[in-house]
Amino acid sequence: MNFSVTAPDPPRTAASILDAAQELFAERGYDGASIRAITRHAGANLGAVTYHFGSKEALYHAVIASKLAPLRELVDAAADRPGSPLDRITAVVETLFDHYADDPRLPRLILQQIASGRPAPPPARAWIRHLAGLLSELVRAGQEKGAIRHGNPLFLALGVLPPALFVHLMRGPLEEGLGLSVADSATRASMRQHVVDGVRAALAADREAP
Amino acid sequence: MNFSVTAPDPPRTAASILDAAQELFAERGYDGASIRAITRHAGANLGAVTYHFGSKEALYHAVIASKLAPLRELVDAAADRPGSPLDRITAVVETLFDHYADDPRLPRLILQQIASGRPAPPPARAWIRHLAGLLSELVRAGQEKGAIRHGNPLFLALGVLPPALFVHLMRGPLEEGLGLSVADSATRASMRQHVVDGVRAALAADREAP
DNA sequence: ATCCATATAATACGAACGTATGAATTTCTC
DNA sequence: GAGAAATTCATACGTTCGTATTATATGGAT
Structure with missing residues (x-):
């Protein structure tokens, strides 16, 4: 037949x-x-x-490349949005959060890559450099305007990435332990806001006198 | 001979x-x-x-247990320190940071365990429950006093853990990329302060009116 | 209809894995 | 010092791994 x-x-x-x-x-x-x-x-x-x-390694590289290509466009668009540097960083974080939520394989792949200890495939290295440069430039601009706290811009920029990643890595245990479901749009929005608030608070210049 | x-x-x-x-x-x-x-x-x-x-699995369990036992004592002591809930959470984070810095194998082991997807060995599960309960109780107490922002205490508590972990997972690349060395005590203190500031900022109740 | 490039399929190979076995050796006890 | 217990050692077994090889089947151009 x-x-x-x-x-x-x-x-x-x-x-x-x-x-x-x-x-x-x-x-x-x-x-x-x-x-x-x-x-x-x-x-x-x-x-x-x-x-x-x-080969298996070539397949792995193809997997990484296929996951990174669409993300890069989205992140670049978010970073180019109008607004203050802190707002644009926020937009990047929101984009990452949403993308991780839509494709739970990506945060896991990132985790596995870090855990493996192997050198990241070339497209991944390029993507990291690109993202780090983009974010640290925004941090630097924010610092110039007094909106972002002092400190090494690259260091501050890299600190922006883990929260959204971790939330989605812990998605399974989190849903078990808290009865939350990322599938629920209200819950998801609330988790996203939580991540964004944390990042903004961590970056924002002190509002209190020493 | x-x-x-x-x-x-x-x-x-x-x-x-x-x-x-x-x-x-x-x-x-x-x-x-x-x-x-x-x-x-x-x-x-x-x-x-x-x-x-x-067996290999029994050896793995022995490794985990040997790494977790000393940490538990240190963290419990930090959490029992006098001060506000936020200060005691800070003390826990500082303790974790220092312990990771002194023993870089531990953050890597945690990473590998998460990445493996396998169920954590019983002592690890017990430790996680213990730590989560301890921190979320502190968060809850802080919320009651109005010092910590609203939100699910367990969720807020779990958000406290990643920053110190991530800094030490990224230690190698970070030292390469920034020329910083965790071995240098001034650098280490500054990184610790950065982590602590971020955590406190993420937990603290809003200081600005809506 | 035939041919050929493309794709799928079945199988084999050497290496590395966790574990088991039994002998050789060392340490402890009396 | 002799015997028993504990430890070290060399080796073997059955799996599973990534890859290579060889053969069969398929689809479209001539």
């Missing part, structure tokens, strides 16, 4: 492997996700990874 | 294995640290892990 789609669709196997690899790399890490598990999960043959991507 | 120490000291092998396991589990994770690598690193025989600990 022949189903509606007549052609096997050449890139279908590669696409399903990429999807399965995103899932399993995020969940079990690079070493923990075997090619056998990935191909089984994708309904493909064992040799399909070698054939379509060349 | 016989060297000064006549006896091989029975628990010496177990101790050196535990030390090597701390190092390698922290650096490469549970799966990435093979028994062969651990025993080689410890100068012991391949069978020594099975003999002294029973």
Whole structure:
């Protein structure tokens, strides 16, 4: 019997492997996700990874690149929004939060990359440099206007990233322990606001006299 | 030829294995640290892990327990210090920061445990419950006095933990990128203050009218 | 209809893994 | 010092890993 789609669709196997690899790399890490598990999960043959991507490492790089490309556009747009430096940093953090919420695999992949101790793939290194430069420039501008506290701009900028990441890494335990669900839009908005408030408070110049 | 120490000291092998396991589990994770690598690193025989600990998993549990026991005492002492709830939370954060700085393996082990996706060993689960209960009770007390902002106490309490952890996870890249060294006591104090300020700012009740 | 590039499939290989086994050695006890 | 207990050691077993190899099947251009 022949189903509606007549052609096997050449890139279908590669696409399903990429999807399965995103899932399993995020969940079990690079070493923990075997090619056998990935191909089984994708309904493909064992040799399909070698054939379509060349090697396991090349597949991993493809996964990272596929996750980072859309994020970069969104973050750049957020950073270019009009407003004070602190507002623009806020917009970046909100963008990251929303993107993590929509794609829980991404925070897990970031976690796995950090935990692995391996050097990050080149596209990831480029993305980190880009993001760090962008944020520390905003911090520097904010400091110039007296709106952001003193301190190393890069250091302050990097401190902006963890909160949104952590919230989504802890999403499972958090939902268990607190009965909250990120799927609920009100809860999600409240968590996002919490993260943003924390970041702004951490960056804002002191409002009280010493 | 016989060297000064006549006896091989029975628990010496177990101790050196535990030390090597701390190092390698922290650096490469549970799966990435093979028994062969651990025993080689410890100068012991391949069978020594099975003999002294029973299994790889039992060794891992021993590593976790050995790292958590001293931390618990320090944190409890910090939380029992006199002062406002916010001050006592600050003391806990400072304690965590210092402990991470003194033992960089611990933050790495925590990272690896989170990344692994495996259920945490029982002593770790107990420690997390203990710490979460302790901190959220302090948050609740601070809210009652109007010193800490509104919100779910457990959620606010958990938000206190990441900053100190992240600083030490990023220690390597941070030292490269910024030329800072945690070994330098002035730098370390400044980073600690930065973390503490951020946490306090994130917890403190708003000082401005809506 | 035929050919050829593309894709899928089945299987094999060497390496590394955790663990088990049994012998050799050392340490402790009497 | 002899015997028992504890420890170290070398080696083997069965799995699983990433990759390579070889064969089969498929789809479109001529």
